[in-house]
Amino acid sequence: MKILLKKGPRQEFEEMMVEKGTTIEEICKKIESELPYTVLAAKVNNRIERLTESLHGESEVELLDMRTQQANLIYQNSLCMIYLKAIEDVMGNVEVDIENSLNKGLYTEIKGPQAVSAKDIKNIQNRMWELVDADIPIEEEKLTREEAIAQFEKMGCEEKITLLCQDKRRHSFPFYSLDGYKDFFYGLMVPSTGYIRHFQLVKYKRGVLLRFPHPSKPDVIPEYVDEKMLYQTFGEQSRWGKLMGINYVSDLNRKIEEGKFKELIQLSEALHEKRIVEIANMIVKQKKRIVLIAGPSSSGKTTFAQRLCIQLRVNGLQPLYMGTDDYFVERDETPLDEYGEKDYENLQAVDIHLFNQNINDLLSGKTVDMPSFNFLTGKKEYGRRITSIKGNQPIVIEGIHALNEKLTEELPQDEKFKIYISPLTQLNIDSHNRVVTTDHRMLRRMVRDFKYRGHSAQSTIANWPKVRAGEDKNIFPYSNEADVLFNSVHLYEISVLKKYAQPLLEAITPEEPEYSDAVRMLEFLRFFKTVEDDSAIVNNSILREFIGGSIFVE
Numbered sequence: 001m002k003i004l005l006k007k008g009p010r011q012e013f014e015e016m017m018v019e020k021g022t023t024i025e026e027i028c029k030k031i032e033s034e035l036p037y038t039v040l041a042a043k044v045n046n047r048i049e050r051l052t053e054s055l056h057g058e059s060e061v062e063l064l065d066m067r068t069q070q071a072n073l074i075y076q077n078s079l080c081m082i083y084l085k086a087i088e089d090v091m092g093n094v095e096v097d098i099e100n101s102l103n104k105g106l107y108t109e110i111k112g113p114q115a116v117s118a119k120d121i122k123n124i125q126n127r128m129w130e131l132v133d134a135d136i137p138i139e140e141e142k143l144t145r146e147e148a149i150a151q152f153e154k155m156g157c158e159e160k161i162t163l164l165c166q167d168k169r170r171h172s173f174p175f176y177s178l179d180g181y182k183d184f185f186y187g188l189m190v191p192s193t194g195y196i197r198h199f200q201l202v203k204y205k206r207g208v209l210l211r212f213p214h215p216s217k218p219d220v221i222p223e224y225v226d227e228k229m230l231y232q233t234f235g236e237q238s239r240w241g242k243l244m245g246i247n248y249v250s251d252l253n254r255k256i257e258e259g260k261f262k263e264l265i266q267l268s269e270a271l272h273e274k275r276i277v278e279i280a281n282m283i284v285k286q287k288k289r290i291v292l293i294a295g296p297s298s299s300g301k302t303t304f305a306q307r308l309c310i311q312l313r314v315n316g317l318q319p320l321y322m323g324t325d326d327y328f329v330e331r332d333e334t335p336l337d338e339y340g341e342k343d344y345e346n347l348q349a350v351d352i353h354l355f356n357q358n359i360n361d362l363l364s365g366k367t368v369d370m371p372s373f374n375f376l377t378g379k380k381e382y383g384r385r386i387t388s389i390k391g392n393q394p395i396v397i398e399g400i401h402a403l404n405e406k407l408t409e410e411l412p413q414d415e416k417f418k419i420y421i422s423p424l425t426q427l428n429i430d431s432h433n434r435v436v437t438t439d440h441r442m443l444r445r446m447v448r449d450f451k452y453r454g455h456s457a458q459s460t461i462a463n464w465p466k467v468r469a470g471e472d473k474n475i476f477p478y479s480n481e482a483d484v485l486f487n488s489v490h491l492y493e494i495s496v497l498k499k500y501a502q503p504l505l506e507a508i509t510p511e512e513p514e515y516s517d518a519v520r521m522l523e524f525l526r527f528f529k530t531v532e533d534d535s536a537i538v539n540n541s542i543l544r545e546f547i548g549g550s551i552f553v554e
Contacts, residue, residue, distance in 0.1 A: 003055060006062040007035060013060060024061065025051040025191055037065040037218045038197070040074050040190050046515040050140070051191050066218035069465065070516065073436065075212060076106065077187045079196050080432065081138060083108070083210055085181040086127035091120065095156070097431045100234050100424070103204065104222040105211030106434075107234070118203055125201040135194030136179050142172040151175065151182060160184060160430045162250040163527060170526070186433055186523060205231065216472065229485045230424070237426035237487055240271050246491050249429050253529040256495060262536045268490045269538055276304070279419065279484055280311035288417035289363060289394045291319070294402035294478065295421035296471045298444035300488040300542035304421050305398045306552045307540060312394060320362070320389050324399030324407070326371050327355040331378025345470040347401050351380075356410035359397075362389050363415070400470075403478035420482035423489035429527050438468065439524065440494065447500040448546040452553070457504035461514040488542050495531045500547055502530075 001020050004013040005027070018027060024042045028035065028051065042049055043062040048070050055061070064071040080098055087096055087110060094112040101107075110116045143151065145164065152160040164173065175182055176189050190196065200221050202209040214222045244267055246252050255264055283291060293305050305321060312319045328334070328344070329351050337343040354371070361368045367388040371380035389395065401407045403418050423441060428434040442464055449455035479485070490496075502525060508518040537543055544550035 004060045021054050023054050039063045040071040043516050048516045067215050072215050074188050077185050078190045082128050085178045086124045089127050090123045103227050105209045109207040121201050132193045135192050137192045138189045139177050143175050148173040159248040159250050166253050233485045233487050249527050256529045264492045265536050276307050283417050284315045290415045291396045291417050292402040293398040293419045296475050297467050298441040299421045301398050303542045303545045303552050319394045319396045321396045326373045327351045328373050403481045418482045420479045421486045424487045427491045443497045443501050444546045451548050458508050458514045461517045493543050495528045496534050498525050498530045
C-alpha cells in the first residue's frame with residue numbers, strides 16, 4: 001500500500017510503498033541511513049503513535065525525533081521509566097519523586113531510609129546502562145480501575161490512587177512495564193530501552209539530576225549550568241504548596257470539590273503580593289534606578305511590572321514604566337532568521353543605541369522625546385511621549401532582552417536591578433508524572449491569544465515551536481543574570497484555564513496538523529477538576545492577564 005512519509009521537521013512528504021501491517025519501527029529501520037537522528041515516535045494522520053503501531057491503510061506518517069516537543073517528552077518519559085526501574089533494582093522499593101526541570105535536566109529525589117550517596121548514584125547509572133544495552137521492550141497495557149488500584153497499592157502510591165478514584169469517566173488506564181517493573185505514565189514511550197542512548201546522573205543538593213539532550217542537539221548532553229536561584233524558587237513554591245495543602249493534582253481537585261477554591265485564591269494572591277513587596281523593598285534599599293524585567297512568553301510580565309510599580313509608589317517613588325517594543329528598528333532594517341523571515345526577537349531588531357541614549361538622558365534629568373513604534377507602518381513615531389523623571393525616580397523596563405547585558409551595555413552597571421519572571425509549576429500530577437511548564441505557559445497563551453488577539457488554539461500551537469526557539473536563544477540563557485526570580489504561577493490556575501482552553505482545543509479537527517498536540521493537551525487536562533466560577537479571582541491577578549478582567553490589560 002502507499003503511504004506519504006515525512007522524515008523530519010521542515011521536510012516534504014514523499015510517497016513510499018509498504019506492506020499492509022508494517023510497523024513504523026520497521027519503516028525506520030529500512031531508511032535508517034537517511035535519518036539524521038533516532039526516531040522516537042510518529043505522527044500518523046495527525047495522531048501521535050508509538051513506533052510499534054502497525055499501518056493498515058493509506059496514511060500520512062511524519063517521523064518525530066528529539067527536535068520536536070512531542071518526541072522530547074516521549075524521550076523524557078522513557079528515560080524516567082528506565083531510571084525508576086534501575087532504582088528499584090539497586091535500592092529496592094523506595095519512594096522516588098520526579099519533580100521539575102532544573103540544570104538542563106530533571107530534578108528528582110530518592111527517599112530511602114538513608115541519604116543517597118555518590119556510590120548509589122553510580123550504581124543506578126550503571127544499571128541504567130545495562131538496561132539500555134540489553135534493549136528490553138517497554139510494553140504497554142491497559143488496566144481496569146481495580147487492577148490499577150491494586151498496582152498502585154503495591155507501589156505505595158496513595159496520590160495515584162486518589163487521582164484514579166477522582167476520574168470517574170475513565171474505565172481503563174495506560175500502564176507500561178519494563179522487565180517486571182510496572183508504572184503509569186500519561187505520555188507515550190519508545191518501543192525499547194535501546195532507544196535511550198544519552199543521559200547522565202548528577203548528585204545535586206538533596207536529590208539527583210537526570211540529564212538528557214536538548215532538542216537543539218539531540219545527541220549531546222548539554223553543558224552543565226547550576227541554576228541555584230531556580231532551585232530556591234522551586235523550594236519556595238513547594239513550601240507555598242504545603243501552606244495551601246496541595247502537593248499533587250489530586251489535592252487540588254479535593255480542595256475544589258470541598259468548596260475551598262476561594263480560600264486558595266486568597267492565599268495564593270497574598271503569597272504573590274508578599275513576594276512583590278519584598279522585591280520592591282530590595283530595589284528601594286539598594287537605591288536601584290534601572291529595573292529590568294524579562295521572562296518567557298505568557299509569564300505575566302505586564303501585570304507583574306504594574307504591581308511592582310504600585311509597590312514602589314507605596315515606598316514614595318514615582319517609577320516610569322516602559323517596554324522595549326517601541327525601540328524596534330525600522331521594519332526594513334529588521335534582521336532575517338535562518339529561513340529568510342524577519343526575526344523580531346533578535347536583539348539586533350532593537351535600536352540599542354537609541355534605547356541606551358534615551359535611558360541615560362532620563363537618568364541625567366533631561367527631557368526625552370521617546371519613540372512610539374507604529375506596528376502598521378513599521379516605523380518609530382515621535383512627539384507623543386515627551387518625558388522626564390525626577391532624580392530618584394526608577395525606570396521599570398520590561399522586554400524579552402532585558403536581562404541580556406548587550407541591551408543595556410551603555411547604562412551604569414550599579415544602577416541595574418534584574419528580575420526574571422516565569423510560571424514555574426511545582427504542582428505535579430503524581431510522583432512520577434510532572435506538569436510541564438512549557439505546556440502550562442502554552443495554555444495561558446492559548447487562552448489570551450483567543451480572547452485578545454482573535455487567534456485560534458490551532459494558531460497558538462502552530463507558532464509555539466518558533467516561540468520556544470526564540471526563548472531558548474534570547475531568554476533562558478540569561479535567567480542566571482537576574483538578581484531575583486519571581487514565580488508567577490498560581491497552583492490552582494490550570495483548573496481555571498481548563499474552562500477556557502478545552503473548547504478551543506476540542507475545535508481542532510483530526511484533519512489539522514495541530515490535532516495531535518490538542519489531543520495530548522486534552523488528555524493532560526482530564527486530570528484537573530474544572531473551576532466554572534472564577535469570579536473570586538481579583539482584577540489585578542496575574543491570571544486575569546490571560547482569562548480577562550484585568551485592570552492592567554485592555
